[in-house]
Amino acid sequence: xxxxxxxxxxxxxxxxxxxxxxxxxxxxxxxxxxxxxxxxxxxxxxxxxxxxxxxxxxxxxxxxxxxxxxxxxxxxxxxxxxxxxxxxxxxxxxxxxxxxxxxxxxxxxxxxxxxxxxxxxx
Numbered sequence: 025x026x027x028x029x030x031x032x033x034x035x036x037x038x039x040x041x042x043x044x045x046x047x048x049x050x051x052x053x054x055x056x057x058x059x060x061x062x063x064x065x066x067x068x069x070x071x072x073x074x075x076x077x078x079x080x081x082x083x084x085x086x087x088x089x090x091x092x093x094x095x096x097x098x099x100x101x102x103x104x105x106x107x108x109x110x111x112x113x114x115x116x117x118x119x120x121x122x123x124x125x126x127x128x129x130x131x132x133x134x135x136x137x138x139x140x141x142x143x144x145x146x
Contacts, residue, residue: 025049026145027058027138029072030065030137036124037072039081049124049135054133056104061144077108081118083146088117120127 025045029037036058040046043113049056049131068074082102099114101109108118 025056025058027064027137028076029061030060030074030139031068032065032136033068035069035072036135036137037066037069037076037121038122039076039118039125041119043120046120051101054134058137059144060137061137062140062141063143064145065139073121076118076121077110079146081108082106085117098145100141115129 025048026079027036027038027049027139031037038046049058064075065074082105085097085100085103086106086118089095089103090095097115099105100113101111102117110118
């Protein structure tokens with residue numbers, strides 16, 4: 025799996041439309057392995073949220089439209105312009121933002137982040 029951003033102090037920041045991608049990071053599988061490219065490393069949570077708005081969300085909407093042919097998502101501002109406007113459209117992909125700051129004491133070692141020194145994904 026991947027993550028939208030990881031802060032230099034180790035926080036994982038992810039935004040999702042339905043929660044189906046971020047929920048298993050929090051609860052579910054016994055092990056979570058995240059492959060993270062150097063392009064996803066940011067200074068802090070504010071920079072992570074900016075990265076999600078400016079890069080991840082617009083590209084994910086475009087990917088979804090191309091993959092599934094669901095052109096009704098073309099109405100989203102980020103699909104039209106490539107820029108997030110923090111729209112309130114019912115079809116928006118940015119419904120849930122999750123910041124994983126640490127693991128519960130019973131969950132230590134469950135989430136494993138593998139940093140890869142190259143650009144991976146968006």
